[in-house]
Amino acid sequence: MNEEQIIKEIQNGNYSEFSQIVDLYKNKVFGMAYKFTNDYDEAQDLSQEVFLKIYKQIKNFRFESKLSTWIYRICMNTCIDWKRKKEKIKSINFSNMTSEENKDQQIEIKDESLLPEDKIVANEKSQEIHNLIYSLPDKYKTVITMYHFNEMSYEDIAEVLNVPQRTIETRLYRARRILKEKLSKTVVRGEPKWNAEK
Template sequence: MNALSNAASLTLPGTIPGAASVDSLFASYRSRLFRLAYRITGNHEDAEDAVQETLYRVATKAHQFRGQSQFSTWLTRIAINQALTCLRQRKRDRAVSLDEYLAGDDDRPQFELRDSRPTPDAALYAGESKALLERCTTRLPKMYREIIKLYYVDELSIAEVRGTLNLTEPTVKSRLVRARRMLRDQLEAAR
């Protein structure tokens, strides 16, 4: 954490739009990065760790940003990599040796290993449902497709969608309601 607070005092190169300092960068992207990391790790602490490490890496390696892509794309890729690293670390830390466990006392309670994968039927149903939803979403007019993607896939708030699309908040809300209604009608017609 000390390294992170030292990094917060850095100034960022001009190739990073809208970020005069690391503090302004943190304020702009922290909640979005946390939602992304939480979706990947499924754990609050791991998501926080991934965000902290992402922001630290961006602060210390900002000079490596070449501007060949959008800054948000570069930042998101770093966050995804950090969240996956946290996930791998957690799995590695949870490893249990069955040989040691089974070689122990018979007084210990036995446990059952369960297959965490979905059943073939459940996997098939989930895949079909996802494919149907994607097909119906692509049939929506572009302005409604964008709203659905930003709000549900990217998990942006109404205010963030408003800022991204340069619309008023009531417009975003009404388009979101219309998009959901159109999507529901298409899904019902497809089934």
């Protein structure tokens, strides 16, 4: 069955077919969640939350956009909501710190588990790239993840984010420039570890 047939089966009450939707999108959803959380367990929990929302809302899907666009929009909104909640908690926890202490405060979370997407963290180089992407502002992190890791077109990304395609092109250009500047400072034996040109 193609995606449309699977969705119609689910909408007709055959929810056992939902596992096919999970299989098709689990790695991409997890990849985006990991880019936002930088933590394996948090990304797993966030991915489950995304698919639970999809499960509950799929009966309302009207085929007015691609299924992938609809799923990525739910995923992105869930990730952004998660980050806002975490930042609010962090703000409360650090409210007694001075501004100088707060500026230097870092929370390091180590993940030694192998992730489903080998290309993200299969080796030290890709882990370093992930960390740099994680440090980007959300608007750049999102387009980099969608374009380079989820292999979405400018048009599809623009539809998910509800912004003009030209804005996506500009954000990608700026995101790559920031990454290239950061990566150019990381040198091994006199050579950059990774070239961000594409």
